[in-house]
Amino acid sequence: MASAIQTYFWNKNAGYQRMDTVGTGRDYKQYCCIFLTISACLGIYGYFYYENEYTIYVDGKVVNFTGVEDFIPPFVSYYHEFLVAPKSKLISCAIPKSMSQLTINIMCLLYDEHSFSAExxxxxxxxxxxxxxxxESQFRNPSQQLLNDPDTVRFAFIRDPIQRFVSLYLDKCIHTDFCFNCNKDMRCFVQSIYETLRNISDYRHGFEGLDMMAEHAAPLSWMCNFDKDLEKWHLLMMGSDFEERKSSILHLANILKRQGFNETLVDKIQKDTMGGETAHSTHTSSHREEAERQIRDDPYIRDLLHKIYFFDYIRTDADSPKLVCSLVEGEVIHMAKDMEDIVDEQYDCDLIAQEVVDEMKENEKLDFEGFE
Known part of the structure; x- marks a missing residue:
């Protein structure tokens, strides 16, 4: 006969009172149910709310400095909008606020020149x-065969990350009103972006759906499956400077010619791209100068932008260290303040930037412990 256990409960009027005995077999099943229920609840909580701990790697090397845990990590596979001209083995990716509309227009033309003209x-x-x-599904979804073909060429337009943020701010807060209810307040806007991206990178439930503002503000390394095959992409830097734009368009023209597009079509793309702009382009906006001044003068805004886009500069421009200076010269000094031999009143911004890149390339890790 099974033994019995005695269970007690608290009665505020009578103290401890003895309850009826309960068979251990039945009680065992109840405890199992309770245990499984608690385990399931903890599992569900962990899946949705567990904050990931991560180690940041750049080019296979650990990146470590004081406060790195507050930075938005690179290579979160978050958003991609692939555009395909399958017959010519060409893939592009439209990165929001990086000439994405121009990219779509060019790829539509390359996909079907006749339909493009007819419309x-x-x-x-x-x-x-x-x-x-x-x-067309073929236009939006590259086949596995195309992805694996060594003759397939990939390109994407990219922009200086801070300039990309300025365009986002002007588009969403000045020209329209999709500004996180910040009423044109840049501090509020950049803080909201930072918190949104932190939530996505820190918690697994952030991947359940795409956030429109996150798509536009996320680091470049979060785009286009760059976490898997960045080395396969031609990244064409598009800035507001005419010569910089011209250089990237010429680079694209060479890619298109190598992929077999006729010269007349390529020349048309060159001419139209250099001569025109989409209606919501902001690089010539009268408000841009004021927005750029605010970033230069406000250390709080610079600090958050620094935390959001730092790894875009380090990773995408390892071969062009001068662009690191785009973080604003004062921030570059801040980044490299452990390098006492080059940080003084007569510092050389290019030299500091080169030191940052060399540290990453030559050592096991990027370790500026004084960085804050």
């Missing part, structure tokens, strides 16, 4: 223009 489309069309190409 009277142009390279300066905006997102409101309906395009037949975007209804």
């Amino acid at each position: 009277n489309n142009s390279l300066n069309d905006t997102w409101t223009t309906e395009r037949k190409c975007q209804e």
Whole structure:
């Protein structure tokens, strides 16, 4: 006969009172149910709310400095919008606020020149223009065969991360009102972006759905599956400077010619790209100078932008260290303040930037312990 256990409960009027005995077999099942229920609840909580601890790697090396845990980590595979011209083995990726509309227009033209012309489309069309190409599955989804083909070429337009943020701020807060209810307050806007990206990178439930603002503000390394095959991509830097734009368009023209596109079509793309802009372009906006001044003058804004985009500068420009200086010269000094031999009143920004990149390339890790 099974033994019995005695269970007690608290009665505020009578103290401890003895309850009826309960068979241990039945009680065992109840305890199992309770244990499994608690375990399931903890599992669900952990899945949705567990904060990931991560080690940041750049080019296979550990990156470590004081406060690194507050930085937005690179290579979170978050967003991609692939555009494909399969017959010519060409893939592009439209990165929000990095000439994405121009990228879509160019790839639609390359995908089907006849339909593009028949619909009277142009390279300066905006997102409101309906395009037949975007209804085609082949245009939006590269096949596995194409992805694995060594002759497939990939390109994406990229921008200086801080300039990209300025365009986002002008577009969402000045020209329209999709500004996190910040009422044009740049401090509020950048803080909201930072918190949104931290939530996505820190918690697994952040991947359940895409956040429109995160798509536009996320680091470049979060785009286009760059975490898997960045080395396969031609990254074409597009800035507001005419010569810089010209250089990138010439680079694209060479890519297109190598992929077999006829010279007349390539020349048209060159001419139209250099001569026009989409309607929501902001690089010539009268408000841009004021926004850039605010970033230069406000250390709080610079600090958050620094934390969001630091790894974009280090990773995507390892071969062009001068761009590290775009973080603002004062921030570059801040980054390299452990390097006492080059940080003084007569510092050389290019030299500091080169030191940052060399540290990453030559040593086991990037370790500026004085960095804050």
